[in-house]
Amino acid sequence: SVTSDNCELCTFVISIAKQMLHNKHPQDKVLIYIDEHICSHLTGIAKKNCKDMVDTNGKDLITNIQDGIQPMLL
Numbered sequence: 001s002v003t004s005d006n007c008e009l010c011t012f013v014i015s016i017a018k019q020m021l022h023n024k025h026p027q028d029k030v031l032i033y034i035d036e037h038i039c040s041h042l043t044g045i046a047k048k049n050c051k052d053m054v055d056t057n058g059k060d061l062i063t064n065i066q067d068g069i070q071p072m073l074l
Contacts, residue, residue, distance in 0.1 A: 009046065013038060013053075018065055031058040 013034055020030045031054050039050035053061070 009050070014065065017062060021062065021065055027059065027062045030062060
């Protein structure tokens with residue numbers, strides 16, 4: 001089940017990614033930033049879910065954002 005915390009986190013991650021891509025940061029730098037500056041500050045299952053999302057779906061997430069598709073996370 002998705003909690004409101006997860007949805008808020010997803011929205012935040014997407015907004016960071018969109019901003020970085022808009023500022024011409026490369027995909028890999030965006031994913032590294034999310035991992036190091038967002039996921040690493042979380043705890044427990046949220047941290048694991050965040051890292052799993054970056055590792056598993058990160059490239060698709062970036063592609064969807066670049067293509068203007070609203071990503072569906074979690």
